[in-house]
Amino acid sequence: MATHTPTEATGSGVIPVSDPARREPVLTIEDLDVHFPANDGSVARVVDRLRLTVNRNEIIGIAGESGSGKTTLVEAILGISRFPNRRLNGRVLFETRTRGQVDLATISARQMRRLRLEEIAYIPQGSMNSLNPVLRVGDQIADGMIDHGVPAGQARGRVPELLERVGLEARVARLFPHELSGGMKQRVIIAIAIAMSPSLIVADEPTTALDVNVQRRILETLARLRDEMQVAIMLVSHDMAVHAQLVDRVGIMYAGQIVETGEVREAVKRPMHPYTAGLMQAIPSIDRPRARMEGIRGATPSPRNWPEGCRFHDRCPRAMPVCRTIPPLLAEPVAGRREGVTGPVDVIAGRQVACHLYPESTPPEARSDGSGRPAATTEAAR
Ligand code: SF4
Numbered sequence: 001m002a003t004h005t006p007t008e009a010t011g012s013g014v015i016p017v018s019d020p021a022r023r024e025p026v027l028t029i030e031d032l033d034v035h036f037p038a039n040d041g042s043v044a045r046v047v048d049r050l051r052l053t054v055n056r057n058e059i060i061g062i063a064g065e066s067g068s069g070k071t072t073l074v075e076a077i078l079g080i081s082r083f084p085n086r087r088l089n090g091r092v093l094f095e096t097r098t099r100g101q102v103d104l105a106t107i108s109a110r111q112m113r114r115l116r117l118e119e120i121a122y123i124p125q126g127s128m129n130s131l132n133p134v135l136r137v138g139d140q141i142a143d144g145m146i147d148h149g150v151p152a153g154q155a156r157g158r159v160p161e162l163l164e165r166v167g168l169e170a171r172v173a174r175l176f177p178h179e180l181s182g183g184m185k186q187r188v189i190i191a192i193a194i195a196m197s198p199s200l201i202v203a204d205e206p207t208t209a210l211d212v213n214v215q216r217r218i219l220e221t222l223a224r225l226r227d228e229m230q231v232a233i234m235l236v237s238h239d240m241a242v243h244a245q246l247v248d249r250v251g252i253m254y255a256g257q258i259v260e261t262g263e264v265r266e267a268v269k270r271p272m273h274p275y276t277a278g279l280m281q282a283i284p285s286i287d288r289p290r291a292r293m294e295g296i297r298g299a300t301p302s303p304r305n306w307p308e309g310c311r312f313h314d315r316c317p318r319a320m321p322v323c324r325t326i327p328p329l330l331a332e333p334v335a336g337r338r339e340g341v342t343g344p345v346d347v348i349a350g351r352q353v354a355c356h357l358y359p360e361s362t363p364p365e366a367r368s369d370g371s372g373r374p375a376a377t378t379e380a381a382r
Pocket of ligand 1: 273274275310311312313314316317318319320323328354355356357
């Protein structure tokens with residue numbers, strides 16, 4: 001029977017779907033809104049009714065074009081507010097080690113400061129340039145721990161081990177940032193992030209500006225740390241190649257919402273959402289016959305004026321009349337062989353999609369013929 005409740009995917013990357021550790025959520029985002037009212041009375045709904053779960057010991061990738069709301073989502077999770085007019089609604093439930101479940105959307109700034117680094121680490125975009133140029137690397141790694149109550153001697157004593165964990169020699173602790181390459185700086189940032197053994201690392205474009213070899217080694221380091229520390233990693237990147245190399249499960253973001261999630265290799269090879277298919281077709285491949293690259297037509301709409309119905313409908317080659325009026329739900333399609341947008345898909349537990357091509361995504365009240373397909377879809381198919 002179709003599942004209409006948008007329960008979150010579990011995926012099956014390196015660790016099998018049935019692995020109970022993998023299925024245990026560490027972060028559950030329920031109907032998150034991050035809105036910004038403007039002086040002219042309009043509201044930019046940058047993140048809008050977003051749902052997502054991050055499980056323990058998994059690497060989840062968040063992908064999407066610029067302007068889809070990825071960084072705003074990350075800032076909401078981390079309690080970072082660059083604009084004072086931000087309005088936050090919904091729940092961001094995080095399982096702490098000692099205090100049970102807390103809602104990151106409502107805790108105080110002081111509580112959030114404690115959680116950051118101790119339990120949730122953040123690797124922001126361009127963070128390798130944020131190292132203090134006049135402080136030795138070892139002091140910068142120890143500072144975060146000392147700030148969180150670790151005695152100074154103990155914090156400094158941990159620095160060599162942390163450097164080793166990220167693939168650097170202990171002697172790097174004595175160096176200044178200008179003596180390091182870009183890849184080494186990024187490893188130092190990762191050492192700072194793991195210093196307090198967090199349960200969740202949020203990494204926003206962690207390999208941007210690094211060459212592909214260094215990028216690959218950094219990604220391998222993150223994968224190894226996930227295994228060694230049993231930490232969940234949320235990796236935000238517009239680069240599908242990065243996701244394909246590292247993550248277990250990918251969430252595709254469009255117009256402030258997650259529109260598809262699934263085990264990364266399946267989602268990349270056999271997308272179910274037309275937007276995911278468009279993203280994949282825009283990536284050059286040496287396996288495919290040479291042909292003109294077709295991007296996704298049109299541009300991402302403005303968060304001040306998301307289209308009615310499915311937000312992708314005016315760019316979608318599969319749009320139907322129902323798509324213009326009824327927003328599809330993020331739902332888990334029935335398992336088994338289904339027709340995806342580029343051919344058959346073997347749907348396994350945990351795949352989710354928000355598209356009227358799959359009846360599970362159409363709200364029950366919008367269905368009228370008992371077939372599970374909305375009436376407008378049936379008409380369009382005639
Ligand atoms: Fe395209 Fe309709 Fe699916 Fe939206 S709901 S992606 S417009 S087919």
